[in-house]
Amino acid sequence: MIERTIETATKRYPLLLGDGAARVLPSLLRSLSCPPGTKLFIVTDDTVAPLYLDEVRALLAAAEYDVYAYVIPSGEAAKSFDHYYACQTAALQCGLDRRSVIIALGGGVVGDLAGFVAATYMRGIRYIQMPTTLLAHDSAVGGKVAINHPLGKNMIGAFHQPEAVVYDTSFLRTLPERELRSGFAEVIKHALIRDRRFYDWLRAEIKTLADLRGEKLAYCIEKGIDIKASVVREDEKETGVRAHLNFGHTLGHALESELGYGALTHGEAVAVGMLFAVFVSERFYGRSFAEHRLADWFAGYGFPVSLPTTVQTPRLLEKMKGDKKAYAGTVRMVLLCEIGDVEVVELEDDNLLTWLDEFARQGGKG
Template identity: 55%
Template sequence: MEAVKIQTKSKQYPVFIGAGVTANLQSFIKERFPKLSTVLIISDETVGSLYLDSLKAQVSELQVATFLVPSGETAKSFDHYYDCLTYALEQKLDRQSLIISFGGGVVGDLSGFVAASYMRGIPFIQVPTTILAHDSAVGGKVAINHPLGKNMIGAFHQPEAVFYDLNYLKSLPIKEIRSGFAEVIKHALIQDPSFYNWIQTNVTDLSDLKEGILQHSLVRGIEIKGMIVSEDERETGVRAYLNFGHTLGHAIEAECGYGVISHGEAVIIGMVFALKLSKQVTGLTFNEVDFTSWLKQLGYQVTLPAGLEPEKLLARMKQDKKSVSQKVRFVLLSQLGQPSLYEVSDDVLIASLSEF
């Protein structure tokens, strides 16, 4: 087991990473919450069918209620958010209650927002079950989607802890592995060129990720995110760099329809575009051919999905949270590990998207 400490202005909390770490979950809860009333586990139907009984056995001495939402991005809706709140009220959760988010990034975002808003905020713990959640489970950004934009309704609400049990990753389909590893690549590109070189050398087949390589990748990704979040908890500055690849990525997700293309696969396309744009705007020197060849080897698509129109993607990007006064701002790299925010004109974006 490894532990990474996350320090923000509002809270300090641990991220425990390793196979079997949820064996320590019950003792952690008892020690941290001596006056605990009820634990509500929010999960999705897929994770619930596979692992919910196992997790409940780990907290068998606590008073536990469970609630399942549908699997996939559609769970991050007003309707399912409302359903979670209704169930919490029916179970008579109070301010001494605790929510456990048990699932991937979708469940983490949804249940974290439930925790942030129920009785104006109760504590929650993240128990991620996907690789993607190594990014989303850390940092306290919780949200649901709106038809006009992804993650536009939400809050900053830090968890009490993250228990990242690698045993839950063993059943992930390759599409989810690919989606999650995109965020590992992002962390390397924006912060640590040596880590980027390491993963490019050591990760050549996502269907055969050795546990040691996976654990090191996740730990380093979490460390990088933790450093950035500790400096800028509420995304008023450098935390925006974590959105590298996401400006176009979120637009692709929205245009395709949430869940049609996975978050990470959309972000990969967004990062390839941002690197091309960086070469044009900042003069970045980067072996783009080598990078895209490696991505293709890992099974990623590196071009826009068919049928997406530049003008519609631009309209989506103008709804991005980094945009100001309908001006699109992109996270670009001047060098590997050196990101900055740049305002990019509509004309440049339309031309670049048309060529892309």
């Protein structure tokens, strides 16, 4: 099992990664000063619940904890105000107090929703992230928790660091290919923004999604977490370098919002967003990344590599201007200087719209 300490400006907490990592939960809880009888509130979704809830519940009940579970629907739609409110209500009905602990057992949606409930229940209680997807390697580190608003994704939220991340890779065996692909986009992102050597490793070792298993999968998670953790350590509250993690997300979020959450997976939207960010980088810096044949590489994993023909570029631009990273309506995008090196750049609307239109026309031949 791999152990890491995640450090932020406000907190240090352990991350435990490996096959069977869930079994450390009882001893972990004791180290967090949770005596037997402490109320634990597991939040999970209706995909994960039938697979792993009983196992986790039994493990905790055997350690004499007072265990409750709350199951939300799978998918991004669960990150709504209604589900947030319902989860708070359930927590109150179970009698959770300030010493109780919420356990987020699931992917990014479960982590974001349960984490935001923990951040605001009685002004903040503790929680533990138990990711069950590859994508959650990203969201489980860093303490960003949120729900969506019809006017934008993750618009309502908080920074609330977990007490621990327990990443049992055995829970990933049942992950559908589409979910694995979605999470892999963030792995690629982490390599592109900060780690040329890891990028080279990915190009050499992960030829198709079928290569994402066993030790290689664990290595991808480990590297992704290390990169994410190093960024968060430098900049917990997203005032500086943490914005680099937004690479591919300016267009990615706009696409998800415009197409309706769920039409593309988050990773699929981010993949197109990264290709557009590279496209803009080439024009902004006057250089070429053609030799990397990134679109072909992405296509090999089954990612979409162009804008859906149904979207209207002016509408995408409007969504991009509403992004949380925008200031006073000016779009700020993360651009690629070199493989492994990025920076934040403010872009003018006219240029962006021109580039969006060009990108739409060329249809992924970047």
